[in-house]
Amino acid sequence: MSVLPIAHVGNPVLRQRAEEVDDDAIHSSALQTFIDDLVETMHHANGAGIAAPQVGRSLRICVVEVRNNPRYPYFPSVPLTVMLNPVITPSTTDTFENYEGCLSVPNLRGVVERFTRAHLSYVDRSGERIAREVVGLTAGVFQHELDHLDGVLFLDRVKDPRTLTTLADFEAFHKQAFLERIVPFIEKMGS
Numbered sequence: 244m245s246v247l248p249i250a251h252v253g254n255p256v257l258r259q260r261a262e263e264v265d266d267d268a269i270h271s272s273a274l275q276t277f278i279d280d281l282v283e284t285m286h287h288a289n290g291a292g293i294a295a296p297q298v299g300r301s302l303r304i305c306v307v308e309v310r311n312n313p314r315y316p317y318f319p320s321v322p323l324t325v326m327l328n329p330v331i332t333p334s335t336t337d338t339f340e341n342y343e344g345c346l347s348v349p350n351l352r353g354v355v356e357r358f359t360r361a362h363l364s365y366v367d368r369s370g371e372r373i374a375r376e377v378v379g380l381t382a383g384v385f386q387h388e389l390d391h392l393d394g395v396l397f398l399d400r401v402k403d404p405r406t407l408t409t410l411a412d413f414e415a416f417h418k419q420a421f422l423e424r425i426v427p428f429i430e431k432m433g434s
């Protein structure tokens with residue numbers, strides 16, 4: 244397994260619509276190794292998720308995992324989820340405001356509106372089709388990762404650029420108020 248270099252905002256690969264993964268390719272050792280490398284890269288960077296375009300591969304693959312994440316200590320746990328050709332559809336019009344960051348946008352966070360519930364379907368790394376509901380803050384993480392497959396960055400969804408903040412200034416000026424708002428939301432939604 245290897246840690247792959249991460250593409251940063253400005254790299255055109257982050258702005259392309261990524262290609263579908265062929266069913267035939269799923270069991271190939273090249274693809275399975277790439278998935279291992281993607282997971283390794285996410286762990287190395289302490290990401291809550293990562294998408295293939297973020298390591299320069301324009302493929303519809305992304306992974307999410309949240310477990311005692313130092314970048315997002317308030318996050319509910321999400322078991323490692325590897326998604327090929329995922330599709331996400333909001334199942335409500337209700338939204339919440341999240342402070343998002345991204346491994347491809349170093350040292351910046353901003354407020355993004357996300358749906359509180361969504362239907363998620365994908366093929367897992369063994370080729371099995373999975374369909375499930377994602378809710379709460381976790382639903383926001385999945386919406387963020389799937390956006391990468393369509394060339395969308397969280398920056399595009401920041402409605403008020405005045406909410407943009409460095410990590411240090413998030414900690415200093417915004418984290419407390421955000422936690423007071425998001426922790427009850429996580430408790431209410433159960434995720």
Ligand code: ZN
Pocket residue numbers: 344345346347387388391
């Ligand atoms: Zn991202």
